[in-house]
Amino acid sequence: MQQVLRGVSLNQEQMVLAISAVLFVLFSVALESFFQVSNLLSLLQNVSILGILAIGMSVVIIGRGIDLTMVAVMVFSVGWSFSMYLDGMAIGPALALGLLLALAIGAVNGILIAYVEIPAIFATLAMATAISGLGRFALVDTDTLFITQDLGLLGQIGSGRLGAVVPMPVVLFLVLACLAYVGLRFTRYGAFVYAIGDNYMAARNNGIANRPMTVLMYTVSAAIAFAAGLIMTTTVSTVNTKLANSTMVYDIILVVVIGGIGLSGGKGSIRNVLSGTILIGLLLNGMTIMNISYSVQSIIKAVILLAAIIVDSMLNPRDEQTSQQGDI
C-alpha cells in the first residue's frame, strides 16, 4: 500500500480535491436531487459558516496554536448584540459592542497564551467554558433568540443573493478567504505567523515580536468568529446559544486538518481550508440527501478524519534523513 501510494506523488491538498471530485461524480450519478443548481448552492451555503470559522482557526493553527473558543465567541458576541437590539438598542451600537466583546475575548486568549504562557489548548478550553457559562448567565437570557424584526439591509448579509443567484454567505466566505490568503501570504504579519508556527524559539531569538503577534492571531480568529456569527444569525433569524455546547468546534478542526494544515504549525495555507470545506460540504450534503442519520454521519466523519491523517503520514513519511540527529 505504502509503495503504491508513494508512486503517486500527491500532497494532501490534491488528494482531498481528487476525493471531492470522485464524490461529486458519484453523487451526481447516484443521487437524483444532487446535481441541481439549487442543491449545489444550498450545499455551499450550508458549509460556508463552517468554512469561515475554519479560516480563523487555520490562522491560529498555522501559528502553532488552537482556538477552542471560536464557537462560544461566535454565539455569545453576536447573541449579546441581538439581545441588546431586541431590548431596544440601535443595531449599530449593539453590533459594535458585540464586536468589541469578541475582540476582547480574543485578546484575553492571546494574553493568556503568550504572556501567562498557558498552553493554547488549555487556555482556550477554559475560556470557552467560561464564555458559555457567563454568556448564558449574563449576556443572553434565553436558549434561543428569535429575531422577528426586519433587519433591512443588514438582513441581506445572510439572506441576500449576489445577482439573485449566489447566496451572500458563500460570497462572504470567498471574500474572507481571499482576505486571509492575502494576509497570510503577502503581509509581514502573515510571514511572522508562519515563522512563529515553524519555530517559536528561532522567531523569538531573531527579534520577531512573538507575544504581540500571538495576541493578534487570537484577536483575528475572534473577529472572524464574530463575522461568522453575524452571517449565520442574519441567515436563520435566530441565535441558538446551545450551539456553544455542541461539537461544532471539532467540525472546524476537522475541516482544517482534512484540508491538510498540520497541527504542528507553520504549514498549509487558505487553499487547504477551501479544499477541506468543499469535501466536508459534499459529504454532509450527500449524506443528508441519502437521509443518513446524524449519528451515522458522525461516524463517517470520524472515519474520514482518521483516514486523512493516516494517508497523510503514508504519503509524507517522517523523513528518515532529517528526523534523525546527526548528518547523513
Add this chain to the structure above:
Amino acid sequence: MSVVAMDRQPLVEMQGATKEYRGVPAIRNVDFKLAAGEVHALLGENGAGKSTLTKIMAGVTELTSGTMLLDGCPVSFATPGEALENGIAMVFQETSLVPSMTVAQNLYLGEEKLFNRLRGIYIAAQQFMQSLNFDVDPWADVATLGAAKKQMVEIARAVRQKARVIIFDEPTATLTPEEKRHFFNLVQQLKSRGVAVIFISHALEEALAIGDSISILRDGELVASGPVGDYDRNSIVQAMVGRTLSEELYHSHGEDVTRRPGKKVLSVQNLSMSKVVKNNSFSVYGGQITGIFGLIGSGRTEAAKVISGIYKRDFFHGGEVRLNGKPVRYRTPRRAVKDGIVYVTEDRKIEGFFESMSIADNIHRAAQAANVSSGVFVNYAEVKEMAREWSRKLNIKAINSNARVIELSGGNQQKVVIARALVQKPKVVIFDEPTRGVDVGAIAEIHHLINELADQGIAVVVISSYLPEILNISDRILVSRAGRVVEEFTPEEATEERIMFAAVH
C-alpha cells in the same frame, strides 16, 4: 598499531553498499570491513555518508542495493531491535535514555517482568556497572548525569545486550576534555573485551589517537581505508575534502597582526542569572574578535543569551550591561536586535532556522524582524534578491533555491543562520560555537567571514569549546569558568595548556 589482521574474516562487511534517499544516493558502492576487536574511525565531511553507512548496520535504514555480511552471512535488519539481537548497537549523538528514570531502570528498560522488583534491578545494575568498572550510581536519575556518565550508561546497555559491534556517532562532541579521556578509556576496555567499535568523528586528532583503522568517505564514496599508521592529519584532510587544505584551516589568521581594540562597545558588570551566571564582568570592543572559551556548564552561553535578551538576568543584583556606555536591559531579543546585538545560536535545529521554509524565506524573515525590510506587504522580488545576495556572500550551496533549509548540509545550514543574523545589520555579533557540526571546508569559510566582520569594525564575540578555534580566531581570549570570566589572554601569551588550566581550576 596494525596488529589487526586484515585477512581474517571480518565481523561485519559491506559489499557494494548503496543507499538512496528519494533517488539521491547518500552512499554509493561502499566496500567496508570491520574486524572483531578493532576501533575503526569513520571520517568525512558532513553529508559524506558516515551516518548513513552506520545506520544501515544498526538497522535504522535499509540498503537500496548491495549486501551486508555478518560473520560472512548476508543479513538485512529491518529495525534497530533486530540489529541489536544480532549484536550491533548504535549510540546516537543524542542519547536514547529516558531522562526521568534511574540508571538501573534504563539499563533494564524493556525487560521488566510483570511484577517489577526494583530492588533486584538495582542490585543487578550495581554489580554489572562494577564489573565494567563504571563509576555510575544506579539509583541516580539519568537527567542529573553529565554527558560522559550518560554515555557510560548507553555503553553499559549495549554491552549488557551482548553487542559485538558498538557504533558511536560523534561521541565526543559534547564532552569536556576530562570526560573525553574517560571515554577513550572505555573504548579501550571494550576493545579488550573483543568488541568492535566504529567511531564517527569530526576531530581528526581523536581518530588518529584511538583508532586502529580509518575509513574516509567523500560524497558517499569510500575514498580511503586502512590501518591508522598509514595516515596523518594532512593525508586525511586531503582525502576528506579532495584537496589540500593543510594548515590553512586553523592557521589562516597566523600572519596578520592582532587587531587593536576599537571603541568599547559592550561593557558587562557583575551580570548574574540564577546559579548559572554569577557576577560576570567583561568588555567587548569594536573591530576585533573577542574569543570566549569555557567548558560546557561554565555559563558562557547563558551570559551571551542574557546580553542578547533571550534570558532575563536576576531582578535583584542582576548586574549591568552597557551598550556604547548606555545601560540596557532587554526583556525580549527583539529590543536587542533593534539595538544591533544579535546572537548566532549553538543549536541551529532547535532555535536557529525555520525548517519548513526556503533559504530565501529564512533570510527575509530575519530582515523583516529587524525592520531592515519594513513594508507591510512582502516584496517577493526583494526576497529573491536578498537570498541571491547572501547566498553569494556566504557561498551557500543548495540544489535549488526552493530547497528547505532542513535539507541542506550542516555547513550550509549554519551559513543560513549566520546570514539571518548579518542581514539584521548588527553592531555586535555573538557567535556561539559557530562551527559545531560543520564540515571542514565550511569551517574555513565561516572563519574567514568572522574575520571580515571584525575588519569592518563590528564587535565580534566567538564562544567556543574547541581550543584550536579560539586560539586561531581571537584577538583577545577570555576564559569562562563557573559562571564568570576568570582570565584574559592576548593571543601571544595564550597556549592550549594555559587556557585549559584557567578553564578547569
